[in-house]
Amino acid sequence: MGDKLVCRNLTYDARIGFHPEEKAGLQTLIVDFEVDVPPMPVGSKDDPASLPLDYHKAHLILADLFRQKSFNLVEAAAEAVAEALLERFTVGFVVVNVTKHPIGLTAGAVVTYRCERKRS
Secondary structure (H helix, E strand, O other): OOOEEEEEEEEEEEEOOOOOHHHOOOOOEEEEEEEEEEOOOOOOOOOOOOOOOOHHHHHHHHHHHHHHEEEEEEEHHHHHHHHHHHOOOOOEEEEEEEEEOOOOOOOOOOOOEEEEEOOO
């Protein structure tokens, strides 16, 4: 069992959905992700340059992703997040959860898609 970096409750306004009422405007997505990281090298415990994933940069990358792209499905959004993290950072494994409050379902309902991906 290795070290992990976990980011939770990152929120983004996104164009997502396939029903007309969903496509009418932006919806808020909540993104959580977890990545496997190697243990911090001895002597670099407080050096940001030694990090395999900078969570501030990850947030900016995901914000840009959701500004530029629209999705029909929450599943596709989660896959895109996983792909972006694996492409941009030196992590070998990522778990991504993307959650939304679907328009037209009961009040308080949420849908979450979870994917787990390895670097190929």
